[in-house]
Amino acid sequence: MRITDTTVALVTGGASGLGEATTRHLNDLGAAVVIADLASSPGEQLAAELGERARFVATDVRDEDQVLAAVAAASELGELRIAVTCAGIGTPGRVVGRKGPLALETFRQVIEVNLVGTFNVLRLAAAAMAELEPVDGDRGVVVMTASIAAYDGQVGQAAYASSKGGVVGLTLSAARDLADKAVRVTTIAPGTFATPMLAGLPAEATAVLEAQVPHPSRLGQPAEYAKLVAHVVDNSMLNGEVIRLDGALRMPPR
Numbered sequence: 001m002r003i004t005d006t007t008v009a010l011v012t013g014g015a016s017g018l019g020e021a022t023t024r025h026l027n028d029l030g031a032a033v034v035i036a037d038l039a040s041s042p043g044e045q046l047a048a049e050l051g052e053r054a055r056f057v058a059t060d061v062r063d064e065d066q067v068l069a070a071v072a073a074a075s076e077l078g079e080l081r082i083a084v085t086c087a088g089i090g091t092p093g094r095v096v097g098r099k100g101p102l103a104l105e106t107f108r109q110v111i112e113v114n115l116v117g118t119f120n121v122l123r124l125a126a127a128a129m130a131e132l133e134p135v136d137g138d139r140g141v142v143v144m145t146a147s148i149a150a151y152d153g154q155v156g157q158a159a160y161a162s163s164k165g166g167v168v169g170l171t172l173s174a175a176r177d178l179a180d181k182a183v184r185v186t187t188i189a190p191g192t193f194a195t196p197m198l199a200g201l202p203a204e205a206t207a208v209l210e211a212q213v214p215h216p217s218r219l220g221q222p223a224e225y226a227k228l229v230a231h232v233v234d235n236s237m238l239n240g241e242v243i244r245l246d247g248a249l250r251m252p253p254r
Contacts, residue, residue: 001081001138001233007031008074009082012061012121015043017195018145019086021222022229026084027054029230032077036061036070036121037087053077061087061117064124071128079132083125084143084229085118088163090197092156107159114163115170118144122174122185130181137236139182143229144171146189148244152251164189168242175240184239186232191246193220213247220245 009026013019014035027033027050036059037043043056055077057070074080091110093102122142129140146167153161167187175185192198192209198219201209210218228245232238 001136001141001236003030003081003233004135005030006078007081008034008078009084010034010036010070010074010080010121010125011084011086012036012059012070012117013085013087015041015046015056017086017197018190018193018222018225019084020046021226022084022086023054024050025223025226025230026082031082032074034070034074034077036067059087061085061121062112064120067120067124071124075128080125080128081132081135081138081140082143082233083121083129083140084145085121086145087117087121088114088145090160093159094156095158102158107162110159111163111166114160115166118167119170122170126174126178126181126183126185129183130178134182137182138184141184141186141233142174142178143232144185144187146171146187146242148189148191148246148249148251150189150242151244154251155254171242172240179239184232184236186238186240187242188225188228188232189242189244189246190225191220191244191249191251193222193225195222212252213249216247218247220247 009031011023014023015037032053035043035056039058047054047056059066132139147164149161150164150168171187
């Protein structure tokens, strides 16, 4: 699907990490962008930097009204053709740790943000896309973000791996549901990337993570994720698929 001067992309978690890189790349390719991120994020500053074809909408992906407001903002800028779900959290915790079982509320919060929030954006963005006329056979494309933790969940990742596994399971079903509306759904499952989630690690820990990646032996760059998003948009046969982006990494238990 070509990006034209009427194309709008909605990116959740769009003010930092994978989301920021995607926001910038799609904007560079000519799309107007709606940066949907928390009010505490630097989304306002990023929108101001990108100019008149960018807008920030404070959004908690779990909130229906806030996501609807972001979708409405996208429709005001043009035609919402692309939605990318990068919002997520990674609260660690063992099923049973030193202080007892993992708090149910901790597990529930990760599922709510990473899985329910992703579905909330998927359904509302797809409904708006379904009202558009097709471009190159597509009305729109939704790119969701999982993680290789969906397959290789490590010690302490029960909540995170479950949430990302849910996104993986959602992909094909959603693509089939939306096929008659000409809306594609694809998921990217990144490995270890240089994002704010890993920014606080000491250099020794980062070196260990890099050494685990067969090739290239380094952390992925957010721009590499953004380039894959753009390819998914462009390649109409990518639908209902989960793409690992991990340098052949298979995570060890810990």
